[in-house]
Amino acid sequence: MADSQWERPRVRKVTVLRHASSELFTIGYMQTILIVDDDEETRKVLHESLTRAGFSPFAVASGEEAVRVCRAQRIDVVLLDIWMPEKDGLETVMEIRRGAPEAKAIAMSGGGKLGSMHPLTFAARLGAKRTLTKPFTHQELLSAISETSGPEPARA
16 A cells, blocks of 8 residues: 555645535544545445545555554544454444544444344444445435534535
Protein backbone atom coordinates (compact mmCIF):
# COMPACT_ATOMS: atom_id res chain seq x y z
CA MET A 1 0.00 0.00 0.00
CA ALA A 2 1.34 3.41 -0.95
CA ASP A 3 2.35 5.75 1.87
CA SER A 4 0.02 8.42 0.46
CA GLN A 5 -3.00 6.30 1.41
CA TRP A 6 -1.95 6.49 5.07
CA GLU A 7 -1.65 10.27 5.21
CA ARG A 8 -4.42 12.18 6.96
CA PRO A 9 -6.37 14.35 4.50
CA ARG A 10 -6.17 18.12 4.74
CA VAL A 11 -8.84 19.74 6.84
CA ARG A 12 -11.65 21.35 4.85
CA LYS A 13 -15.39 21.77 5.01
CA VAL A 14 -17.49 19.24 3.14
CA THR A 15 -21.13 19.73 2.29
CA VAL A 16 -23.22 16.64 1.63
CA LEU A 17 -26.83 16.09 0.66
CA ARG A 18 -28.55 14.33 3.52
CA HIS A 19 -31.10 11.59 2.92
CA ALA A 20 -33.80 12.13 0.29
CA SER A 21 -34.49 15.70 1.36
CA SER A 22 -32.86 18.77 -0.09
CA GLU A 23 -31.29 19.82 3.23
CA LEU A 24 -27.57 20.42 3.10
CA PHE A 25 -25.35 19.63 6.05
CA THR A 26 -21.78 20.72 6.55
CA ILE A 27 -19.22 18.55 8.24
CA GLY A 28 -16.67 20.89 9.79
CA TYR A 29 -13.61 18.93 8.72
CA MET A 30 -12.61 16.28 6.23
CA GLN A 31 -13.53 13.00 7.83
CA THR A 32 -11.16 10.08 7.66
CA ILE A 33 -13.17 7.15 6.32
CA LEU A 34 -11.68 3.67 6.34
CA ILE A 35 -13.24 1.10 4.01
CA VAL A 36 -12.75 -2.50 5.16
CA ASP A 37 -13.78 -5.24 2.74
CA ASP A 38 -12.04 -8.36 1.47
CA ASP A 39 -13.62 -7.88 -1.98
CA GLU A 40 -11.40 -5.68 -4.13
CA GLU A 41 -14.23 -4.55 -6.43
CA THR A 42 -16.36 -3.44 -3.46
CA ARG A 43 -13.43 -1.46 -2.05
CA LYS A 44 -12.89 0.21 -5.42
CA VAL A 45 -16.58 1.14 -5.91
CA LEU A 46 -16.91 2.52 -2.37
CA HIS A 47 -13.65 4.46 -2.70
CA GLU A 48 -14.82 6.06 -5.96
CA SER A 49 -18.26 6.83 -4.54
CA LEU A 50 -16.85 8.51 -1.43
CA THR A 51 -14.23 10.40 -3.43
CA ARG A 52 -16.98 11.78 -5.72
CA ALA A 53 -18.83 12.92 -2.60
CA GLY A 54 -15.81 14.96 -1.50
CA PHE A 55 -14.26 12.62 1.06
CA SER A 56 -10.70 11.28 1.08
CA PRO A 57 -11.23 7.62 1.94
CA PHE A 58 -8.72 4.83 2.04
CA ALA A 59 -9.23 1.09 2.09
CA VAL A 60 -7.85 -2.10 3.57
CA ALA A 61 -8.67 -5.73 2.81
CA SER A 62 -8.95 -7.25 6.28
CA GLY A 63 -10.19 -6.73 9.80
CA GLU A 64 -6.66 -7.14 11.13
CA GLU A 65 -5.41 -4.28 8.94
CA ALA A 66 -8.37 -2.14 10.03
CA VAL A 67 -7.57 -2.62 13.72
CA ARG A 68 -3.91 -1.68 13.12
CA VAL A 69 -4.88 1.47 11.21
CA CYS A 70 -7.42 2.54 13.86
CA ARG A 71 -4.80 2.16 16.58
CA ALA A 72 -2.17 4.09 14.59
CA GLN A 73 -4.23 7.14 13.57
CA ARG A 74 -7.54 8.82 14.17
CA ILE A 75 -10.32 7.34 12.06
CA ASP A 76 -13.73 8.98 12.12
CA VAL A 77 -15.83 6.38 10.29
CA VAL A 78 -15.08 2.72 9.58
CA LEU A 79 -17.22 1.22 6.83
CA LEU A 80 -16.78 -2.52 7.18
CA ASP A 81 -18.07 -5.75 5.74
CA ILE A 82 -19.32 -8.38 8.18
CA TRP A 83 -18.23 -11.48 6.25
CA MET A 84 -14.45 -11.52 5.82
CA PRO A 85 -11.94 -14.35 6.19
CA GLU A 86 -9.65 -14.55 9.24
CA LYS A 87 -11.06 -11.64 11.32
CA ASP A 88 -14.72 -11.02 10.51
CA GLY A 89 -16.47 -7.67 10.80
CA LEU A 90 -18.09 -8.52 14.13
CA GLU A 91 -14.76 -9.24 15.81
CA THR A 92 -13.31 -6.15 14.12
CA VAL A 93 -16.09 -3.91 15.46
CA MET A 94 -15.41 -5.10 19.01
CA GLU A 95 -11.64 -4.56 18.71
CA ILE A 96 -12.04 -1.11 17.19
CA ARG A 97 -14.42 -0.09 19.99
CA ARG A 98 -11.83 -1.18 22.56
CA GLY A 99 -8.77 0.33 20.86
CA ALA A 100 -10.22 3.38 19.08
CA PRO A 101 -13.59 4.28 20.62
CA GLU A 102 -13.80 7.55 18.66
CA ALA A 103 -14.09 5.59 15.38
CA LYS A 104 -17.72 5.04 14.48
CA ALA A 105 -18.49 1.79 12.68
CA ILE A 106 -20.97 1.33 9.85
CA ALA A 107 -21.43 -2.41 9.27
CA MET A 108 -22.48 -3.72 5.87
CA SER A 109 -23.55 -7.16 4.71
CA GLY A 110 -25.17 -8.86 1.78
CA GLY A 111 -26.86 -11.54 3.84
CA GLY A 112 -26.30 -14.67 5.84
CA LYS A 113 -27.33 -15.48 9.39
CA LEU A 114 -25.72 -16.08 12.75
CA GLY A 115 -28.05 -18.62 14.28
CA SER A 116 -31.46 -16.95 14.28
CA MET A 117 -30.05 -13.39 14.25
CA HIS A 118 -29.21 -11.31 11.19
CA PRO A 119 -25.51 -10.32 11.30
CA LEU A 120 -26.27 -6.60 11.00
CA THR A 121 -28.48 -6.76 14.08
CA PHE A 122 -25.64 -8.50 15.89
CA ALA A 123 -23.16 -5.85 14.64
CA ALA A 124 -25.38 -3.07 16.00
CA ARG A 125 -25.51 -4.79 19.39
CA LEU A 126 -21.72 -5.01 19.38
CA GLY A 127 -21.28 -1.30 18.72
CA ALA A 128 -21.85 -0.50 15.04
CA LYS A 129 -23.56 2.92 14.93
CA ARG A 130 -25.30 2.20 11.62
CA THR A 131 -25.84 -0.74 9.27
CA LEU A 132 -26.26 -1.06 5.51
CA THR A 133 -27.65 -4.02 3.58
CA LYS A 134 -25.83 -4.69 0.30
CA PRO A 135 -26.53 -3.60 -2.31
CA PHE A 136 -27.11 -0.01 -1.21
CA THR A 137 -27.25 3.25 -3.13
CA HIS A 138 -24.78 6.11 -3.12
CA GLN A 139 -27.38 8.22 -1.32
CA GLU A 140 -27.89 5.55 1.37
CA LEU A 141 -24.13 5.48 1.93
CA LEU A 142 -23.91 9.27 2.31
CA SER A 143 -26.93 9.28 4.59
CA ALA A 144 -25.38 6.60 6.84
CA ILE A 145 -22.14 8.58 7.11
CA SER A 146 -24.05 11.78 7.84
CA GLU A 147 -26.22 10.12 10.50
CA THR A 148 -23.22 8.42 12.09
CA SER A 149 -21.19 11.61 12.16
CA GLY A 150 -23.95 13.85 13.48
CA PRO A 151 -23.22 16.91 11.30
CA GLU A 152 -24.46 20.34 12.15
CA PRO A 153 -26.90 21.98 9.70
CA ALA A 154 -25.21 24.32 7.22
CA ARG A 155 -25.55 27.97 8.05
CA ALA A 156 -26.88 30.19 5.25
